[in-house]
Amino acid sequence: MNYQNDLAFAREQDRLDPLKNFREQFLIPQHNGADAVYLCGNSLGLQPVTARTYLNDQLNNWQNLAVEGWFQGEDPWLDYHQSLSGSIARIVGAQENEVAVMNSLTVNLHLLMVSFYKPNSKRFKIIIEGGAFPSDQYAVESQVKHHGFDPQSAVIEIFPREGELTLRTEDIVNTIEQHKNELAVVLFAGINYYTGQFFDLKAITDAAHQAGAYAGFDLAHAAGNVPLQLHQWGADFACWCSYKYMNSGPGGISGIFVHERHFTDTTMNRFAGWWGYRRDMRFLMAPGFDAEQGANGWQVSTSPIPLLALFKASMAIFDSAGNMSIIRDKSLRLTAYLEFLINEINLRQGEELFRIITPADPQARGSQLSVVCKRNAKSTFHFLAQNGVIGDWREPDVIRLSPVPLYNTFEDVYKTAALMEASIKAI
Structure with missing residues (x-):
């Protein structure tokens, strides 16, 4: 143009x-x-006009139905989170059973690393982009320390070349290759928060898998911003916040992606909670955790309905936009x-x-x-x-x-x- x-x-x-x-x-x-000219959606998206209506609907359900709101009304709370799965799946390029709406971003990152960061004496390193958002740096450092490793040797940061401002895909791939025998996880942002660089997530995923490592992504600045194809690219896991480009409100609900190939892996660790127990047996209150099939099996705590309602208001706009x-x-x-x-x-x-x-x-x-x-x-x-x-x-x-x-x-x-x-x- x-x-x-x-x-x-x-x-x-x-x-x-x-x-x-x-x-x-x-x-x-x-x-x-x-x-005003609002150009800060990368930090906090604007409030949908319908947000109050969506929230008030659930406040009215609480008022009129009280505890029966979990099972009655037009949108029973027990499965309310699943009403968002289709919208989210389309935005991140996933199958509906590969996404779950839950918690906040860094909490979800920790929960996913419990499953995907399983270091041993041979494979213990994590590769991240240099200058990653501090939450990612802190999460990775604490996970490494939790397993008894020194972040100085276990965390590999990739920085741009001298005189350059952004990373070259070839340098990311070469670094992964260089550490392939000791590499456990490659964890990158989808978009770097500071420079705005959109990384080649497919190339990173392919390189990680060729090195025998898992590929995971923090999509805080990518989800709702750029087209994503997590399932097709073969990413192992991802998480994101929804209050930036997806307009769910300050501190809004987060979400996760887990590729379907991991659903039947019984050796995978996870921190379990009642809300992640299989839906058809949950109210039997039986001992022993039996996970819900799909990404919803990584849920831990009860869905926060007011936060989900605010997010649903924005997702309705995305759905109508195409x-x-x-x-x-x-x-x-x-x-x-x-x-x-x-x-x-x-x-x-x-x-x-x-x-x-x-x-x-x-x-x-x-x-x-x-x-x-x-x-x-x-x-x-x-x-x-x-x-x-x-x-x-x-x-x-x-x-x-x-x-x-x-x-x-x-x-x-x-x-x-x-x-x-x-x-x-x-x-």
């Missing part, structure tokens, strides 16, 4: 946008009596337009004042550009906020801007770039 640095062009793209009406299904924060390819198409165009406008600023200023560190290859990124501000970085961030642009700050000099296809517009992107250029003279 031939982009233009022109408000009329942006508005014309919005007029032609097949997803344009979905913006009305979200509550946009206000700034001086008008919609498959992820429609969302992805707009994402690619929105992000490319923001990239074009930022590059235009640098050209007009005669120097690179704003450096995009997210990959230039559209297939290697999602709905995010991480921008290094080379002058007055923190002041630039505050200037944007004071003028109604809500982005995300990362020390020491990075502003993350994430135009989300379901509720952001080309005009949002145009206004943001215009304010970025205005900040040069204003600060």
Whole structure:
């Protein structure tokens, strides 16, 4: 597409946008009596207009049915979590029985590592990307220590080459090959939270399996953002939060993926709880854990119905929007337009004042550009906020801007770039 640095062009793209009406299904924060430009969906998605209705429906069930709400009403709570499985499976590219909605992200990561990180004196290493989100680093370090190994030798971090900002797939694959005889698990993010790099998950999975290791992924910044095919790629396990691109609310419910080939593996460890016991026998209260078939067998605790209700409100929007390819198409165009406008600023200023560190290859990124501000970085961030642009700050000099296809517009992107250029003279 031939982009233009022109408000009329942006508005014309919005007029032609097949997803344009979905913006009305979200509550946009206000700034001086008008919609703010919200580009922080990579951190917390916006509230669906229907969220209160979905939540109130379950509060009414609690009021009117009390404990019988587990078995009565239009959506009995006992199986309420399963009503989300189809939507989630479509988003992450899984079979319905390979996903479960439960807990929070890092709790789920620990539960999955109980099953998939089974180190011994020969295979004990975990490979992760350098600069992974701290929760992943802490989880991996604590798991390694729990099994009596030293993180200094057991955790292998892969960093970009000297002078580069993002990882090369060939370097990831080569590192896996280098440690193949001692490798237990490869655990990568789907998208790196800081740079916005979308990793080649299939290549990583294939390399891990060739090395005799499990492949697992933290999809916090990928689920609901980029197309995923976890089943087809053969990933062993994955987990994600749902409050970013999937708009389930602050601290919203998480989810897991376990490939179906592991369902009948009776040697696999897991931390068990009553909610993961087989559904048809659960109320017999028998001793000895007999897991529910599928990913739901990894559940531990009772489903939190209010959190599930909020998530269901957002999933209904995704379902009505169609498959992820429609969302992805707009994402690619929105992000490319923001990239074009930022590059235009640098050209007009005669120097690179704003450096995009997210990959230039559209297939290697999602709905995010991480921008290094080379002058007055923190002041630039505050200037944007004071003028109604809500982005995300990362020390020491990075502003993350994430135009989300379901509720952001080309005009949002145009206004943001215009304010970025205005900040040069204003600060």
